[in-house]
Amino acid sequence: MTTAVADRAPVRPHLRSGWGLLALLVLLLVAVALSLMVGSNPLGPSTVIEALRGHGSAEAGYVVHELRIPRTLTGLVVGVALGAAGALIQAFTRNPLADPGILGVNAGAAFAIAVGVAFFGLHSATAFVALAVTGALVVTVAVYLIGSAGRGAADPIRLVLAGVALGALCSGMTTGMTLSDPDAFDQMRSWHAGSLLGRGFELLVPMLPVVGAALLVAFLLAPGLNALALGEDVARAQGANIRLIRGGAVAAVTVLAAIATALAGPISFVGLMVPHVARWVFGVDQRAILTGSVLLAPVIVLCSDVLGRVLIAPAEIPVGIVTALVGAPVLIALVRRRRASAL
């Protein structure tokens, strides 16, 4: 039934869209290349290619294989997840300013990590990821239950309010715990900055099928979200199952945002900004916005990471701080232009 709606939805095989897609793919390749080359030990393109093929110096091989490839892949996965989550949440809340973090994902993850460090002395990266995913899922489910209690489907505004409220509660308790435990405080302040550093394959690989499944759900929901964009009544008249679409979207957003947060810490603004850019380039079809966001978000994450490596070299600025430093001015410019932020 939702596919029937999709058939009627305006599909725009625009020349602009084709070129836009190509441009995004090229940008993504450039970003990946930059991420492999740039750093405290800069490598030329030929050195990187040789290292990738298993030749070249041992040092370059180590830097590329042990440090930059995991870091770049983490950036890719985190970016894809954030982009898809942002596009979905803005579509189903019909709120141009919605961000995955608004559902309490970050606060829930931070709270769980703080509990793990303060009460159970957990320190490993694996434990952090497990805690972050658990915390994010628990809080988001709670947000969804509060937001959707009562009548029928989840009311987007109530959902956002519930997210803000539970998020505040969690962050208050997190601050309380960390301020009385220097060890937990130290762990949290580095986690809060958001970083792609030191995430190995053993963390990344188990996440890949989950991210893939959530992405699949996202693309299956896109036609239904197109119908929803016309308003609940129209969507219902067209036979869309609003409850199913919203429930599926929340589930996908939660999983995607939780994994991104677990891998890299709270990275702000990517999920918020990217769907807007995708909308300018590709138009209002949710499938196009989703595709554009999934391609563009990793570009932003990887470029911000590269920027963080060079800005104050030899020291690094964590990627989450760079995205905020770049993203906030964009948000402000956007709302000053006014027309652009309309959904």
Next chain:
Amino acid sequence: MTAVDDLDVGYRRVTLRAAGRSVPIRARSVLVGVLLAAVLVVLAVLALGLGSYPLSPGAVLRVLGGGGEGIDRTVVLSWRLPRTLAAVLLGGYLAVAGALFQTVTRNPLASPDILGMSNGAFTGMLLVTVAGATAWPVVATGAVVGGLAAAALIWLLARRGGVQGFRLIVVGIGVAALLASLNTWMLLEVELDTAMFASAWGAGSLNGVTATPLTGALLCGLPVLAVLALLGPRLRQLDLGDDVASATGSRPAVVRTLALLLAVVLVCVATAVIGPVAFIALAAPQIARRLARTPTLSLTLSGLVGGVLLLGSDLIPQHVLPVTLPVGVVTVSVGGLYLVTTLIQEIRRRV
């Protein structure tokens, strides 16, 4: 002199007459105000009596009345009174500022926390701390300058043919996020001890408030409240819409700018003394509105609720929890809890 008006305006009201002027006031608002003041007094007596040297309410009242033993007088007047008064006064300042922000932007989510001022204050404080200062006046100056700079930046970015509520809030969120990431970064760069000290301050704390900063806060804040008392009627006219307000002789743009300026001053004064305490400015005006069931926000009631909230919140980490935490940690948690419960209540009512 008071008398119940004959005119039916939909609610019971009381008219205060003094010096030839008469001001009609809702009966329920008066009742709520009196009750809040009573709660405030009870909490204050509790706060003055509790501690490692406990005093009975009777003893506290004796000291306040000018009597009592020497040691009791020292404990109450020198140790506990500044902190208690600071909680009442600055909680009130924050709440009034919040009510002003929310009235001007017509958005219940507008507050100094969300509009980036608190983050700006923390940025200023961190910059000063990173530079090596730890003395209170320097840190407070850094915080106030930071908060003002953030407010000015938001104002500049959000204006363009008048400051609109929505744009103001979005720009505020943007600037707040920008500053928050700067703060995170600075906390990462400094020593652990410094970072923890700064974070405790950044959460907002009444620990170590003395008489000197309190006097400063009184001297700066009371004139603002006096101006607000005069501005109040003009502010209420804004609720009728700009056209009506203009027609009745107000200049909406001027009133709005002035109200925001005064709100910023109040927030700065509070922040200078106790750091950026979250949620009071956001929640107090809404709680006051619900208690009094008024359609618009009341500055007086908001202020009273703010005092009750901050004083009550400060009792929890001092006397209930096993560890001494900054009061801001409690206000954030209590505020979040408050939002969650109101949401659940609202859902129940609609079912």
